[in-house]
Amino acid sequence: MSDMAIEDRYATLELKDGILHFVYKPIRCINLTIAKNVVETRLRFQEGICYPVMCDLRAVEGADKDARDYLAIKGSLLTKAQAFLIKSNYTLHILSMYLQTTAVNPPTEIFKEETPAIAFLSRFRKEI
């Protein structure tokens, strides 16, 4: 699939070299409404094709429990692997707890730099 991009109220999505870059806009707390919205947007964008996903959370401060539970299951649909991009230890610990307390299925890692995140996701891109 050739590179393409869209933008909506909560995030920008861009497909680059077989990896979906999902960049959240500044959000104080992701609630269930936002979670359903972003999943729907992503699935429509992917048009039924599975991709490794770079999820950029650097502008997000948190997510409530309903949203976390929803994203753990429905947010992993059509996802080969996930790389969460964060900027602070604050988010690192919250995300670690999220991964431990929910059932996230695709291979998932947390990164503070984009380059190692791309390297991680590239392994799954080759399998497509």
Added chain:
Amino acid sequence: MERSKKERFNQLFNQIKEIAVGNFEFRYKPSARLDAIDTFGALLNMLSEEIAYFNFDSSGEFMVKPVPVVVVFNDQSKLIDHSACFLRILGYSDPQTEITRMDSYLTDYSIPLLTEELQNLTKDPDPKPFPLDFNTSDKRIFRSNCSLLRLIKQDKPVYVLLIYEDFKKDNLKPNPEVTSKMSKSVKKRSATNRVLAKKLRMYCLRNLNKPLPSLREIGLIHETNATKIKTVFKKTFGVTIYQYHLQKRLSLAYAMLEESDYSIKYIANKNGFNSASHFTRSFKKHYGKAPLFFRKD
């Protein structure tokens, strides 16, 4: 104004104490610094949410938590006020038949429970959740977790009972005189069983891509036995572990049908079904129509 370090630590200490006494609604508010204290506070918030969910909302569905039903009564047990749905769901909607005493709505064994909680409130003002059984007009029982508060600005004692669980038909129990299990009907779930139920649920959700092994094998993994798994899971979630696992797999398959062009065989395989025909049969049984019917054009 930004809080001092001492104030922020005090807030953390208070939240830990609140959790210890069973109040999971208290939340620490992170500052703009997002430093180690804020990280600790955010993790405490998540801990409160997980414990609250596990204690009061184990269905695992993506539901908005219900607003508590409110009942207000005085020290003579006279009903002063209540939420609109309280009488309606118990079946006392006719004003002429409306009962005005709080304890008239409770089963015989719940009245002393409430009395004890009222006495504890005098000694310890922090509300702790406790179960109560309510009588319905058609002689069934509505069971719910509740907590008690006292209004402080009233001249005479006025109490507020918060009823937490959804007013759903599923909470209605058969009449204890018919079942003759009155003495066992008010029973608190043990912490061990709650932990086991949560582990089993997570085990199901982490293995949606394959069939579950036997109860014996699941028991070996979780250091328990098949009977325990059966009773704990069914009591907590209302369905067997296999039914729950199947429902989640079908739900994921439904989403894949709607959002992708994958073949039925592929979707079946991805969601742990032995064959496309097995998947189609289960899907049709659950949703009433064949999988292809739900495929978007």
